[in-house]
Amino acid sequence: MSLPRFHVEHLAEGIQALPADEARHARLARRLSVDDRVVLFDGQGHEATATVIACGRRAFEVQAGPVKYAPRRTPRLTLAVAMPKGPRQDMLIEKCTELGTAALVPLSSDRSVASVSAHRLSKWRQTTIAAAKQSGQAWLPELCLPMTLPELFAEVSAFDQVLVGLSSAPAACEEARVAGERNPPSPIIDLLPVLRECTSILGVVGPEGGWTSDEVDTLTQAGITPISLGPNILRIETAAVALATLIHAVLPRANE
DSSP states (O other): OOOOEEEOSSOOSEEEEOOHHHHHIIIIISOOOTTOEEEEEOBBSEEEEEEEEEEOSSOEEEEEOOOEEOOOOBSEEEEEEOOOSTHHHHHHHHHHHHHTOSEEEEEEOTTOOOOOOHHHHHHHHHHHHHHHHHHTOSBOOEEOOOEEHHHHHTTGGGOSEEEEEOOOSGGGHHHHHHHHHHSOOEEHHHHHHHHTTOSEEEEEEOOTTOOOHHHHHHHHHTTOEEEEOOSSOOOHHHHHHHHHHHHHHHSOBOOO
16 A cells, blocks of 8 residues: 655655645544654655654654655646636646646637636645645646747747647637648547657647637647547547546656
8 A cells, every 4th residue: 555645845854844734634634643654745756755753733743764856757748728617627637637747837718718816826736736645646737827829839949749639619610620721630649659759748728619710820820730639529628638648648758
């Protein structure tokens, strides 16, 4: 059975006090006691096995052993997503964290249905921590500030490959058809040999209302690779998780 995992911001060998939220979880939910063993991680690839040395209400302390570093596996996936509403956001963040997504960018598009506040980003941070603890991740995804399409595509040179899903809800079928005539989408399965050689990939998931014609022009002019995730119309979070699953389950190479 795997050891309980707890997140600390600054991980070092020696005595460490768990943050209040983590201490409460260790004491009340996990019911840990002195001499129990745990794993600490900082979300930046560092981990250490530790032993509980104090578990009172005022302090929950552990003795951490040597800190080890695990580089991110490649390819590293950044997902830029026109976020859905409400709890569907949390599901998307949780599942993409479990899969190992490197960064998440809320995408502001003409037909976006949800905005992203500083409070929401803070809440997502807690969601990523819980998901990393559950899935044994040493890394947390970077949660970026919202970007528009022009802002996002000013950064494409940092990626080996940029993938954009052009299929969407019925309202977007005409735009997707026009875009497809300019640059036909490829089934992502056909691109796996190319993607397997990449170190970094940007995946873009648009709104359920679809891209506008101006946005299609921006996508086309950016030289992106349009992809298809299948014949069905997918919700935003389904498309994001499907793309993350393919990248993380099929393509990963050994740590570099």
